[in-house]
Amino acid sequence: EAQVTQNPRYLITVTGKKLTVTCSQNMNHEYMSWYRQDPGLGLRQIYYSMNVEVTDKGDVPEGYKVSRKEKRNFPLILESPSPNQTSLYFCASRPDYRNTQYFGPGTRLTVL
Amino acid sequence: AQSVTQLGSHVSVSEGALVLLRCNYSSSVPPYLFWYVQYPNQGLQLLLKYTSAATLVKGINGFEAEFKKSETSFHLTKPSAHMSDAAEYFCAVTRSYNTDKLIFGTGTRLQVFP
Numbered sequence: 734e735a736q737v738t739q740n741p742r743y744l745i746t747v748t749g750k751k752l753t754v755t756c757s758q759n760m761n762h763e764y765m766s767w768y769r770q771d772p773g774l775g776l777r778q779i780y781y782s783m784n785v786e787v788t789d790k791g792d793v794p795e796g797y798k799v800s801r802k803e804k805r806n807f808p809l810i811l812e813s814p815s816p817n818q819t820s821l822y823f824c825a826s827r828p829d830y831r832n833t834q835y836f837g838p839g840t841r842l843t844v845l
Numbered sequence: 846a847q848s849v850t851q852l853g854s855h856v857s858v859s860e861g862a863l864v865l866l867r868c869n870y871s872s873s874v875p876p877y878l879f880w881y882v883q884y885p886n887q888g889l890q891l892l893l894k895y896t897s898a899a900t901l902v903k904g905i906n907g908f909e910a911e912f913k914k915s916e917t918s919f920h921l922t923k924p925s926a927h928m929s930d931a932a933e934y935f936c937a938v939t940r941s942y943n944t945d946k947l948i949f950g951t952g953t954r955l956q957v958f959p
Contacts, residue, residue, distance in 0.1 A: 764945040773854070775935060775951040776889075783945050791946065823888060830944055831896055833879060836888040 735760045737837035739824050745843045746814055754809045754840050756824030764827045765807040766791070766834065767799065769820040776823065782807055814844040847872045849938050851950035859958050864923040866953045868910075868936030871917065878919045879937040880910055883952075889935065895919060906930070931957045 737758045746752055758765065766781040768791075778791030782801040796818055798810040807826075811818060821841050825834040852867040870876055880892040893904025900912040910921045919936060936950040 766945055766947070768949075773951060775851075776937075776949040778947060778949075781945040781947075789946070792948075825889075827945070830877070830939065833891040833894055834889075834947070836890075838888050 735835070737824055737826055737835050739822075739837040739840050741840060742838065743841050745845065747845050748815055749813050752811050752814060752842075754811075754822060754824075754842070756807045756809065756837060757805050758807075758824075758826040758835070759805065760826060760828070760835065761804065762826035762828050762835070763804070764829065764834075765801065766825045767797070767807070767809045768823045768825065769793065769818075770823060770839075771820050779809070779822075814842075816844050818842065819844050847876065847938050847940065847948050849936050849948055849950040851934075851936055851953050853953055854951065855954050855956065857956040857958060858926045860928055861925050864908075864921070864926045864930065864955065866921040866934050866936075866955065868919045868921065868950060869917055870919060870936070870938045872938055872940070874940050876938045876940065878910075878912060879939075879947075880904065880908070880919075880921050881935045881937065882906075883933045883935065885932070892921070892934070926955075926957045928957050928959065931955055 740755045767779040768776040777793045780799040782788045824837040827834045848871045850869045878895040881889040893902045895912045903909045933954045939947045
């Protein structure tokens, strides 16, 4: 089944404790993105990648890191999480700019 | 630079009534436009997309949207609302060439009353 998977789905952590949210797609898509969703703000793009080893900042990259060492995986790294990063995070992938994005199920992160 | 404005964070309609969700965009280059739907506790699902072919785009679940360049709009409509249409709807814009940068609107929550 074609899908985007994210792990973990739920995470509660404390300020400053490094964490990684994994994202993997099995559709051989070139493009992958991370978004955060906050009430009243919609989805905001954090980072995107159009190819292996190529990443670009979205609208809200501060406090996040990503890497794209292989096509299928695009982990999101929070080196020192803060409470303002409490949010619902979505990973997405698509073949190219003409096509729609396929979204993962989301990761609900709470930073205390 | 690109942006998307969704007018109305909440829209309520009766079952069987017309659904109209508004989206206006700003783009310095020809855009690609998308409507997504998010049901409670789920991810986003594509409803329809405009990629410079026909200006009237038909999507899933009876929804359609019309691209109007003169009005910079891409409003989403459905002739007759169903209870199952209750969800949050997002409009999104991207450049019509090689990029994965996608700008979303703030969303409109649709309520459908019996």
